[in-house]
Amino acid sequence: MTTYVSSTSKKRLLLGVTGGIAAYKVAELARLLTQNGIDVHTIMTESAHHFIGPVTFQSLTGNPVYTDLWGANAAANMAHINLSRNADMILVAPASANFIAKLANGIADDLLTTLCLARDCPLMIAPAMNRQMWENPATQRNLSVLRHDNIKIIGPACGEQACGETGMGRMSEACELAEAVRSALQAKNLLRNKKVLVTAGPTFEAIDAVRGLTNKSSGKMGYAIAQAAVEAGAKVTLVSGPTCLMPPAVDTLINVVSAAEMLHAVQAQIEQIDIFIGVAAVADYRAAEVNQQKLKKTNEKMLLELIPNPDILMTVSNLPKPPFCVGFAAETQDLEKNAEIKRKKKKLPLLVANLAQYAIASDEVELVLIDDNGKHILPKATKLQQAQHLINHIHLLYKRKDNLA
Ligand code: C5P
Numbered sequence: 462m463t464t465y466v467s468s469t470s471k472k473r474l475l476l477g478v479t480g481g482i483a484a485y486k487v488a489e490l491a492r493l494l495t496q497n498g499i500d501v502h503t504i505m506t507e508s509a510h511h512f513i514g515p516v517t518f519q520s521l522t523g524n525p526v527y528t529d530l531w532g533a534n535a536a537a538n539m540a541h542i543n544l545s546r547n548a549d550m551i552l553v554a555p556a557s558a559n560f561i562a563k564l565a566n567g568i569a570d571d572l573l574t575t576l577c578l579a580r581d582c583p584l585m586i587a588p589a590m591n592r593q594m595w596e597n598p599a600t601q602r603n604l605s606v607l608r609h610d611n612i613k614i615i616g617p618a619c620g621e622q623a624c625g626e627t628g629m630g631r632m633s634e635a636c637e638l639a640e641a642v643r644s645a646l647q648a649k650n651l652l653r654n655k656k657v658l659v660t661a662g663p664t665f666e667a668i669d670a671v672r673g674l675t676n677k678s679s680g681k682m683g684y685a686i687a688q689a690a691v692e693a694g695a696k697v698t699l700v701s702g703p704t705c706l707m708p709p710a711v712d713t714l715i716n717v718v719s720a721a722e723m724l725h726a727v728q729a730q731i732e733q734i735d736i737f738i739g740v741a742a743v744a745d746y747r748a749a750e751v752n753q754q755k756l757k758k759t760n761e762k763m764l765l766e767l768i769p770n771p772d773i774l775m776t777v778s779n780l781p782k783p784p785f786c787v788g789f790a791a792e793t794q795d796l797e798k799n800a801e802i803k804r805k806k807k808k809l810p811l812l813v814a815n816l817a818q819y820a821i822a823s824d825e826v827e828l829v830l831i832d833d834n835g836k837h838i839l840p841k842a843t844k845l846q847q848a849q850h851l852i853n854h855i856h857l858l859y860k861r862k863d864n865l866a
Contacts, residue, residue: 477553480508555589565603592628611710653694660741662702680704683740
């Protein structure tokens with residue numbers, strides 16, 4: 462009988478290898494991960510055997526290699542449960558188009574797909590395939606399902622392929638994958654069991670039955686932060702204004718339209734919240750009167766009376782026992798000066814500043830974090846990478862505050 466006991470300090474990673482020529486690069490990955498002190502257990506699909514032998518992984522990781530759902534070495538034939546029981550993470554590299562399709566559809570017809578379905582740990586995949594397979598709408602559809610299911614996709618890169626063609630589909634290099642695993646394992650428990658509420662997107666303030674006031678926020682930053690908080694083990698509530706984005710797999714998603722609805726949703730949750738991150742671009746004003754019918758066009762001047770909306774973040778930070786509050790400031794000029802004024806006014810331990818003209822709707826952004834110790838610049842990177850840095854920073858400040866309390 463095989464027992465699966467992991468040492469308490471070592472992180473346990475299940476490394477899934479599917480059939481693709483990039484499997485040869487995964488031998489190097491297994492070596493790097495093992496060298497980094499990670500306890501690596503390899504699971505190969507049947508077709509992976511055509512590209513690389515199990516002995517290679519066994520030698521490099523010092524652990525047996527698994528292939529068979531029905532193997533005699535599986536305790537009571539429950540290998541899928543036992544192997545994933547204490548796993549901190551599963552990485553599948555290379556992830557073939559066929560494996561991705563099965564994963565997207567919940568198919569469990571071999572040990573690796575069964576393990577992935579029976580897991581309760583994060584799953585990361587490194588796709589590798591011919592460029593046409595990558596571009597095929599079926600593959601792209603499957604990948605968007607995986608993103609929605611909160612499965613992290615690393616790569617692929619563009620370049621020369623084993624088939625002689627050039628394009629998207631080359632698996633990321635072993636060192637990049639090892640780094641992605643290291644940072645994901647590190648992030649995994651940072652906010653474990655902490656309750657995080659994120660507001661995201663714009664608000665829409667109706668003027669009449671069809672028109673309204675809104676702003677250009679895409680919601681990408683707020684959604685990336687919600688996603689990074691989920692990855693860090695937090696229980697996440699996302700209160701979102703109207704966006705066109707697929708939401709991350711948060712615990713609670715509340716869709717709202719106006720600032721008043723957003724405030725109401727936040728107030729209903731806030732008592733249980735440890736960390737509040739106000740990313741939403743809340744409209745500062747709303748129409749004093751909302752016309753139930755569509756207003757008719759005339760040739761006359763029209764005056765619209767606006768009244769200020771409540772400041773949701775300030776309402777939260779002024780509570781007698783506020784959660785740890787993080788605000789955002791999108792400025793078009795004097796970024797740091799205006800941001801610090803805002804931080805003081807809203808009584809925030811941390812404020813994230815960015816230049817609105819570069820940040821809105823873009824996929825990459827430079828951020829400045831401003832806290833009691835000064836400013837920290839996060840050079841331009843994707844919104845998800847910035848969100849992960851931000852979560853690390855929030856964790857540091859939150860821990861410090863907790864120790865002082
Ligand atoms: O004052 P300003 O709108 O620039 O402040 C931005 C920060 O305040 C963001 O974190 C935003 O989510 C929050 N905010 C809010 N309610 C408002 C206006 C801004 O929560 N009505």
